[in-house]
Amino acid sequence: MKKLFLVAALALLPLSGFAGEANVKVNGMVCGFCTSKLEKSFKAKDEVNVVHVDLDKKNVHLVFKDQKDLSDDEIKKIITEAGYNVVKVER
Amino acid sequence: MRIYLFTLIFAVIGFVPRLVVAHPTSSQGTLSLIGEHSEDMSHYDVIYSLKYWLGLGARMHQQRYLLGKTDVALGTIGFLLYRSNGEEHQGNVYLVGGAGNAWFKDLDNNTLNDDFAYSIGIQADYETRKIYTLAKYENIKTKDDVISEYYELRAGFAPFVAGYYDLNAWFILQATMDRAESESIDLAPVIRLFYKNVLTEFGSTIDGNFIFNFMVHY
Numbered sequence: 001m002k003k004l005f006l007v008a009a010l011a012l013l014p015l016s017g018f019a020g021e022a023n024v025k026v027n028g029m030v031c032g033f034c035t036s037k038l039e040k041s042f043k044a045k046d047e048v049n050v051v052h053v054d055l056d057k058k059n060v061h062l063v064f065k066d067q068k069d070l071s072d073d074e075i076k077k078i079i080t081e082a083g084y085n086v087v088k089v090e091r
Numbered sequence: 092m093r094i095y096l097f098t099l100i101f102a103v104i105g106f107v108p109r110l111v112v113a114h115p116t117s118s119q120g121t122l123s124l125i126g127e128h129s130e131d132m133s134h135y136d137v138i139y140s141l142k143y144w145l146g147l148g149a150r151m152h153q154q155r156y157l158l159g160k161t162d163v164a165l166g167t168i169g170f171l172l173y174r175s176n177g178e179e180h181q182g183n184v185y186l187v188g189g190a191g192n193a194w195f196k197d198l199d200n201n202t203l204n205d206d207f208a209y210s211i212g213i214q215a216d217y218e219t220r221k222i223y224t225l226a227k228y229e230n231i232k233t234k235d236d237v238i239s240e241y242y243e244l245r246a247g248f249a250p251f252v253a254g255y256y257d258l259n260a261w262f263i264l265q266a267t268m269d270r271a272e273s274e275s276i277d278l279a280p281v282i283r284l285f286y287k288n289v290l291t292e293f294g295s296t297i298d299g300n301f302i303f304n305f306m307v308h309y
Contacts, residue, residue: 028176031222032255036288037118037256037308055220055256058178082118083143085176 020069024060025087029053037056038082045070045078058087115169115185115214116146122309123148129270130300131155132239136167136195144171150189150210151232154238154271159197161238163208163231165189193233206233212241223247223261230271240270246285258286263294 013084029035035053041053042062050063060079064070072089079086117123117140127134132155138148146169154161167189175182194209214231225245231238247263261283268276279302281294292304 027178028174028181030179030181030218032253032257032259032287033285033290033308034114034181035255036115037121040288041118041120054250055255081120081143083171083174083176087178 018090020064021065021077022062022070023071023090024062024075024079025090026058026060027085027087029055029058029060030083035082035084038079038084041078041082096137100134104189114184114216115187116140116142116144116171117308119143123306124309125306128303138169140169144174145169150191151241159203160193161192161236162194162196165208165210165231166211180217180219183215185214187212187229189231193231193236193238195236205291206235208233210239220252221249223249223263237271242268242270247281255287258284260284263292265294 007069026038027059032053032055035055037054038060039051042048043087047064047068048062049065052061053059054061062075063071075089076086103202103261115138117138119140119142121140123136123138123140123146125136125138126200132152133153135151136148136171138146139298140146146167148165148167148169150163150165152163152165154163158210167187170186172186173182188234189210191208192205194205195203197203201279208231210231212227214225214227214229216225223245224247225243226244228241230240238255243265245263247261249261251260253259263281263283265279265281266276267279268274277296277298277300279294279296279300281292281302281304283292285291288308290304290306292302294302296302
């Protein structure tokens with residue numbers, strides 16, 4: 001019986017709505033006015049649910065939609081095209 | 092919608108932003124509306140940033156004199172020559188240029204003559220979340236005339252360090268000179284406020300000329 005529950009739980013896991021996140025450390029983000037386009041660019045991506053820019057921590061926090069994700073390279077491309085430097089992407 | 096309405100209102104009443112507040116390029120895909128309005132000149136720019144280091148745009152410039160005025164229409168290009176992105180700072184050096192036409196007019200708006208016009212300039216800025224500095228030179232010329240030869244220095248500080256989702260405030264002192272008009276330097280304290288993609292500045296020169304700058308990134 002326990003095995004049956006375990007198998008059912010594993011089978012249902014992909015349907016449970018996994019939402020991934022990423023923290024991106026960015027250099028050059030000192031001005032909120034100039035950074036606003038960065039937030040807009042991420043919000044325009046279909047994969048992204050929430051964008052939070054933290055100038056204190058020099059960090060962009062991304063929450064992805066269920067079952068969706070942006071690769072590190074895609075994240076770096078968006079930030080580089082906005083004129084900033086990516087220090088690291090943490091998952 | 093409110094931002095568009097806000098921009099339209101300011102455009103209609105003529106209090107449009109001054110180029111000095113602007114980076115000649117912005118993040119890729121950004122449309123910037125900027126300009127200037129003062130007693131002796133008006134200045135309007137629309138810039139689209141194809142890349143964060145390359146902006147193409149159009150400018151309308153009007154210089155007013157006692158006995159007439161000069162209208163200038165230019166296609167412009169802004170190029171980010173150098174950028175330093177640090178953990179606590181950003182520094183930039185830009186080259187700007189333009190080419191178009193100038194119309195020399197009398198007080199009744201009759202064109203006396205016109206000529207090919209061009210502009211060239213350089214701008215450097217450095218800022219952290221607490222300090223801001225800028226140096227700029229730009230001229231607008233025809234073959235025979237100097238329409239504008241503009242110098243500007245700015246230094247400012249933030250009285251408090253605001254977050255991205257807060258209203259940001261800056262106190263700035265600016266010194267400007269247009270040698271095409273006079274050799275005198277205009278000093279002006281300016282207050283800058285911005286929230287996300289909307290920026291405004293207001294202040295006054297020591298001799299009482301009001302300054303109002305406004306800029307929006309779309």
